[in-house]
Amino acid sequence: MQYRIDPKSGNRISALGLGCMRLPGFALGKPDARAADAIISEAVAQGVNYLDTAYLYPGNEEAVGASLERLGLRDRVFVATKLPHASCKRYEDFDRIFDEQLRRLRTDHIDYYLMHNITSPVQWERVCSLGIEGWIAKQKAAGRIRRIGFSFHGSSVDFPVLLEAYDWDFCQIQYNYANETYQAGTTGLKAAAARGMAVFVMEPLLGGRLTDKLPGAAKRLLSQTADSQLTTPAAWGLSWVWNHPEVTMLLSGMTSAEQVAGNAAVASAALPGSMTAEQLATIARVVELFERANRVPCTGCSYCMPCPHGVNIPGCFAAYNVSYAHSWFTGMQQYFTASAIRTGQPRLASNCVGCGACTRHCPQHIDIPARLRDVQRRLQPGPIGLALKVMTRSR
DSSP, X not given: OOEEEOTTTOOEEESEEEEOTTSTTGGGTOOOHHHHHHHHHHHHHTTOOEEEOOTTSTTHHHHHHXXXXXXXXGGGSEEEEEEOGGGOOSHHHHHHHHHHHHHHHTOSOEEEEEEEEEOOHHHHHHHHHTTHHHHHHHHHHTTSEEEEEEEEOXXXXXXXXXXXXXXXXXXXXXXXXXXXXSTTHHHHHHHHHHTTOEEEEEOTTGGGTTTTTSOHHHHHHHHHTOOSSOOSHHHHHHHHHHTOTTOOEEEEOOOSHHHHHHHHHHHHHOOTTOXXXXXXXXXXXXXXXXXXXXXXXXXXXXXXXXXXXXXXXXXXXXXXXXHHHTXXXXXXXXXXXXXXXXXXXXXXXXXXXXXXXXXXXXXXXOOHHHHHHHHHHHHSOHHHHHHHHHHHHTO
């Protein structure tokens, strides 16, 4: 395993971190204990020493804490979790939520604690008015929080403002070869590193869309330029992120022990500055192909779910993108599967009533109702839409 140094603490952190949100069973809020044990055990065996979870990931903190206790691995890893700041209405809420997190994770301290999903400096200013800065200082003095940071899903304009707003130890940003100018982007990555902060990367493969969901032409291009290290689209995407010396660690939401082993093998060779000019040029051409097919920037995080009207929002967007990346027919097949059209309760894009309950939860700031109308126009056009209405009414 390759390790990189957290500049402020001197901690040696594995270049590959385990993002626990997508542990098997996460969509149901009940991560599978046996699968969690296998993945965490393999991760630590491969040298991974950073695990990321959050209060808002259903059942996740409990699953991670129970696995670490069963496996006896708590002292071998850095545990990171996040404060749902929007749920904090008064100072006492900080203690209430944090104490619950310690109980869930079966620990007496959190190594890396984040303000979860900051999209604007105004959100930080609000919790400052509740006394968060004094609370952080108190927890640090007691050793209950070791390092403090934030995860960011806002605009490139707001990111430097937030960097200046507090003496942060680290930050977590979305970063991949398709998002160099999105959210914090490359400029933000370098700005945070220049301040001596550790920078952790989430969505290095854009929720899997830079792997199996790449357009066929892009996959063929990567295959033609492959070498002994860059054998898969995932290896290309991860290596591109690790090629940046400012990146301390990237998180991968690995869902099997085999995936852990594969990503760890890539991590061992993907040193800063190791990609060649030819390989970087290949990535640039892949980005062009990807952007032509990438119509909705959904990462499948499911923060928007459940929809009160039953729409499978991530499934609709995935099928819509596939209809451009591959073919309209392939997209239709995926759409019918995702919308459960053969059941008595289909989850079609046309079920959307535009209530907007989903939009305020989207880290990518997608206008979900508007884009679901796009899905409906492409995948439920004229006669198909009428046929689906007849089918669903007859059940």
